[in-house]
Every structure is written in structure tokens, then in C-alpha cells.
Amino acid sequence: MTLLSARPSTSIDLFGDAALHDPYPLYAGLRQLGPAVRLEQLGEVWAISRYADVQAALADPGRFSSARVALTDIANDALAGSVLASDGADHARLRRVLSPQLARHAFNGLHGVIRRHADQLVAEVVQRGRFDAVSDLALPLVGQIITYLAGLPGRDRDQLVAWAEGVFSAFGPDTRRTRAAFPLAQTMVDYLATSATRERVRPGSWLAEVYxxxxxxxxxxxECIPLASAYLVAGAELTIHAITTLLGLLARTPRQWRSLHRRAHDSAFLGAAVREALRYDAPVQWVCRTVTQDTSVSGVPLSAGSQVLLLYGSANRDDTVWGPTADQFRMRRSGIRRTGTDHLALGHGPHSCAGGHLAHMKITAVLGALARATPTLRLVPSAPPCRQLNNTIRGWVSLPLTTTPAR
Known part of the structure; x- marks a missing residue:
């Protein structure tokens, strides 16, 4: 790494295999280098890694536009004008379509359904004693709920999740991984265009409301298919990874799992665990914005047309906000200026996650069901977890766990 007086830069690669396995040491280095650091391998692309600067940029679409949210022209051309790649009135117009369906009160009747589904899946995996948190628990729960809400056949859930992973990786720079993701993203669009027509979707569903x-x-x-695709991708993929990340963290900290088991009926305690996991290891590690005018980030000058990576994963580990334990997973986080409610894992400002309440409901349902059902949750020593290497999201391909039923 090199540090210039006003414009810090670095040669690190945030999209190599090593970085995707563990980006947090690199994030710490970026925070030390400066408020905005140019990523030399990507040209005029800048990493913004400190909490206050990321939060401020997310809240200021006038200076940091969502018109170009990917790192290749191919992806940006495909996304142009979508709810993800729009600002101001256009963004508000598109987001307004599903706002009633995603409002907190809209899920009042769904809470019991989600909880019963989570209880059933948990009972099955605990009875077996060994299960995969991804394929046996998170994917079936989230996939079934999302396909139902979207108005699509439940049998298509596994394919939709695989395609969604491709959509997220397609946001990255021009690499082999990104190019391999383009066909998956296109397959999702083709599927929705042919299988999610007016005549086929469930009445009252998200897709029916879009039409x-x-x-x-x-x-x-x-605009119908791009809008539906954005909500499907975010709704499925991010919640699956949030659930499995949380369970993986708790399986590594037996004391915290026992504490959770004892307080399995305490919704506030469960919610704190969910928020801390989102802070500690955000499912979405970054979003991209484009600088609309010559400006600066905490004194570092940026030119109009530059792109910035707003690093959620780094901001959520900023020790000036989270204190000296920022790199530790602690369900009971206290003695610092901020609490888990302020994490940026679900964004901030106009583009904050529209389905955050639904995601929190699903994650908490799984966590509560598992905490009530078993006093132990451990990794399988003979079958280590397999990390998913994706340009944008962070999660697991597989996460084998073991449990014992509660007495």
C-alpha cells in the first residue's frame, strides 16, 4: 500500500479469492489509509471504508448517484433505469409499487406462517442431529416464503437462489468470476419473462401488484421484470446468507449459544443477536455509487464520474464507532457509542433495504425455533464449512452443524 498526501491509493485486490475469503484485514488497512482510497487495479474507483463516510454517502444521492451501480458497462447497461440504478423521483416511483406489500403491518398475518414453517424445519433437522444450515434450513425456509410472496411456484426456489447468486456477482469488475455470472443473471430475467407472466403469477402476489x-x-x-427481479434477488439471497452466517457464528461460540438457548423466548434478545450478526458479517459487503460532481470525502478530493465502493463490511467494523471489540461477535454489545441498531448491513437513505422487516422476521423465526429446540449447536469437525466466493455477497455454500434435542 502507498499513501499520498491528499489522494491515498492501494494496489490491493478486493475481488481476489483471498480477499473474498476474509476481507476484514484489508478493510482495516483501508480505514487506516484514509477516508477514500483509490483502488489502482480498477482505475478511478475509490473505496470508502469508514462508518461516518459510508453513511453520509448513502444519504446523499445528489453527490453519490445510483445511476451506475456495477463495475462494468455491460452490467450497468442492463440495470439502467431499474429500482437499483435510479435516483430521485424515478427511484421513488419504482419503489412505491411494492411499498404497501413490504410495510411492517402487511406481514402481521404472515408472522405465524413463517414461525410454523421454521418450527417444522428445525424439528426435522434437530431430530437428525446433523444438518446443513444452507440446504436443509435457510434455503427451504426463505425460498418457500419468497416464491410464495412473489407469486411463483415453490418448485423453482432452488433455481432462483442460484440465479440470484449470479446477479450479485455480476456487479463486480471485469474478471472471470464476473463474466461467469452474466449467464446466470440473464437466465433469471428469461425465466421471469416466460414463467412470471400475468396469467401465471398468483393473484395478490408481489408480481401481480407489479403488473x-x-x-x-x-x-x-x-419495468415490470427488472423491478420483480430486484426484489426476488434481494429477498432470497440476503436472508439465506444472514441466517447461515448467524448460525455459523453461534456454533463457534458455545457460551453465547447456551445463553441464547436459556432466553429463547426473549424476542428482544433474539433481535439483538440478529442485529449483531448483520453488523459483524454483512451479507452485502458493498454497494457502488458514481460521483456526480467534483467533491471530497473527509478532505480527500474526488472527481466527477469516479465510482466509489461504499464498504458496508468495513463500516460495520469501524472501531471508532464500535470500540475495541469491533472485530468480535458479541450478542450483548454495550459500553460503546452505538448499538447494533445502527449497522449499515441493510443500507441507509433512499436505497435502504425495503424488505428489512421481512428479513428480520424470517431470521428471528429460525433462530428462535433452533434456540428453543436444542441446547447445543456445533460445527462438524470432519466437514468444514465451504465459503461462497461472490463479488458482492458473503455467505456459505455449505455449513454442516450438529445439535442435540432439548430435554
Whole structure:
């Protein structure tokens, strides 16, 4: 790494295999280098890694636009005008379509359904004693709920999750990993165009409401599939990784799991564990924005047209906010200026996660069911977890765990 007086830069590669396995030491180095650090391998792309600067940029679309949210022209051209790649009135117009379906009160009747589904899946895996947190628990729960809400057949859930992983990796720089993701992303779009038509989706579902908005003239017909795709991708993939990350962390800390087991009926305690896991290891590690005018980030000058990576994963480990234990997973986080409610894992500002409440409901349902069902949760020594290497998201391909039933 090198440090210039006003414009720090580095040769590190945030998208290599080693970085995707464990980016946090690199994030710490970036925070030390400066508020904004140019990533030399990517040209005029800057990493913003400190909490206050990331939060401020997310809240200021006037200076940091979402018009180009990927690191290749191919991906940006495909995303142009979507809810992910729009600002101001256009973004608000697209986001408004599903706002009633994603409001907190809209899920009042769904809470019991999610909890019963989680209880059933947990009972099955605990009875077996050994299970995979990804394929046996998180994917079946989240995939089934999301496909139902979207109005799609439940049998398509596994394919949709695989395609969603491709969509997220397609946001990265021009590498072999990114190029391999493009066909997966296109397959999802093709599937929705042919299998998620007006005639096939469930009445009252998200997709039905998207088409109804087009019929009312609120959005264009061409905006229907991109809008549906954005909510499907985020709703499925991020929650699956949030669940498995949380269970992996608790399996490594038996004392914290025992504490959770004793307080399995305490919804506030469960919620604190979920928020801390999101802070500690965010499912989405970064988002990209484009600088609209010559500006600066805490004194570092940036030119109009530059792109910035707002590093959620780094901001959530900033020790100026989270204290000397920022790199530790602690369900009971106290004695610092901020609490787990302030993590940036679900974004901030106009593009904050629209389905955050639904995601929290699903994660808490799984955690509570498992905490009630078993006093032990451990990794399988003979079958180590397999990390998913994705340009944008952080999670597991497989996470084998063992449990013993509660007495």
C-alpha cells in the first residue's frame, strides 16, 4: 500500500479469492489509509471504508448517484433505469409499487406462517442431529416464503437462489468470476419473462401488484421484470446468507449459544443477536455509487464520474464507532457509542433495504425455533464449512452443524 498526501491509493485486490475469503484485514488497512482510497487495479474507483463516510454517502444521492451501480458497462447497461440504478423521483416511483406489500403491518398475518414453517424445519433437522444450515434450513425456509410472496411456484426456489447468486456477482469488475455470472443473471430475467407472466403469477402476489401498477400507468411495461427481479434477488439471497452466517457464528461460540438457548423466548434478545450478526458479517459487503460532481470525502478530493465502493463490511467494523471489540461477535454489545441498531448491513437513505422487516422476521423465526429446540449447536469437525466466493455477497455454500434435542 502507498499513501499520498491528499489522494491515498492501494494496489490491493478486493475481488481476489483471498480477499473474498476474509476481507476484514484489508478493510482495516483501508480505514487506516484514509477516508477514500483509490483502488489502482480498477482505475478511478475509490473505496470508502469508514462508518461516518459510508453513511453520509448513502444519504446523499445528489453527490453519490445510483445511476451506475456495477463495475462494468455491460452490467450497468442492463440495470439502467431499474429500482437499483435510479435516483430521485424515478427511484421513488419504482419503489412505491411494492411499498404497501413490504410495510411492517402487511406481514402481521404472515408472522405465524413463517414461525410454523421454521418450527417444522428445525424439528426435522434437530431430530437428525446433523444438518446443513444452507440446504436443509435457510434455503427451504426463505425460498418457500419468497416464491410464495412473489407469486411463483415453490418448485423453482432452488433455481432462483442460484440465479440470484449470479446477479450479485455480476456487479463486480471485469474478471472471470464476473463474466461467469452474466449467464446466470440473464437466465433469471428469461425465466421471469416466460414463467412470471400475468396469467401465471398468483393473484395478490408481489408480481401481480407489479403488473397492476403497469396497467394503472404507474410504471412502464418494460419495468415490470427488472423491478420483480430486484426484489426476488434481494429477498432470497440476503436472508439465506444472514441466517447461515448467524448460525455459523453461534456454533463457534458455545457460551453465547447456551445463553441464547436459556432466553429463547426473549424476542428482544433474539433481535439483538440478529442485529449483531448483520453488523459483524454483512451479507452485502458493498454497494457502488458514481460521483456526480467534483467533491471530497473527509478532505480527500474526488472527481466527477469516479465510482466509489461504499464498504458496508468495513463500516460495520469501524472501531471508532464500535470500540475495541469491533472485530468480535458479541450478542450483548454495550459500553460503546452505538448499538447494533445502527449497522449499515441493510443500507441507509433512499436505497435502504425495503424488505428489512421481512428479513428480520424470517431470521428471528429460525433462530428462535433452533434456540428453543436444542441446547447445543456445533460445527462438524470432519466437514468444514465451504465459503461462497461472490463479488458482492458473503455467505456459505455449505455449513454442516450438529445439535442435540432439548430435554
Amino acid at each position: 397492476a401498477a403497469a396497467d394503472r400507468g404507474e410504471i412502464a411495461e418494460a
